[in-house]
Amino acid sequence: MRWVVALVFSLILVATAQAGASGTALRVATDEWPPYEYTVNGKIEGVSVAILKAVLDSMGVEIASLSVYPWSRAVTMTEAGRTDVVFSGAHIRSREETLWYPQTPLVTSQWVVFVRAADKERLRFESWADMTKGRLGVVRGYRYDDDFDLFYKRHLDFEVVNENRHNFLKLVSGRVDYVVADHRNGLFLLRVMGLEDEVHVYADRPIQETRYYAMFSKRTIGQDFVARFDAALRAFQDSERYRRLVRIAMNFPRFDAVGP
Known part of the structure; x- marks a missing residue:
């Protein structure tokens, strides 16, 4: 009798694992990471949200x-199979045991350095070594780049700190001198916080390019x-709609209104 129960359970697992391939609706998880994904009036929007929806729609x-x-x-819920997809995440080797990574990221960006606009001459950033002149603000749990993290x-x-919003508040108040953040996320937060004119970004000298993926549960x-x-x-x-979505990502509009 036990082998019958085990067989039935195995068949259920196989059927579940094949659900995505057969076109069954997916359970999707994400976090708050504007402008990639964020909540507006109870609706989850953002450039990664729009890209994911468009791709799945094209697949039926x-x-x-x-x-x-x-x-x-x-991430933990998707690894456990309680959700099917999680986004937008960096490619981390240790997660390959539990999550499928497509070869293609949803979107790419860069980790860049932000300083107070008033101090951009005193705190010039040409190389990592320049940051020894001040104090750096980082976010707990973030992985920027293996070499930079070690440095x-x-x-x-x-x-x-726990989030970049706190880092930027500390930056403008003089409690830290440099902040490393995702380029788009940093500019988005500064705009929302009304701090755009108080902070300078070294956009042409990225710490590292970063790629954000949709990750799928192997369960x-x-x-x-x-x-x-x-x-x-x-x-x-390769479509113009994708290029428009990425191009307007700094303006945080309603991405579902971009059109076909």
């Missing part, structure tokens, strides 16, 4: 649910589905 795949969680929880932990005076999604998603995403990236 519906979204059963789209929910916001703290990032670590969203700042060994050589820089730094302070850790519920088959590899063939991920391959189809990757092909559909690459095709969408």
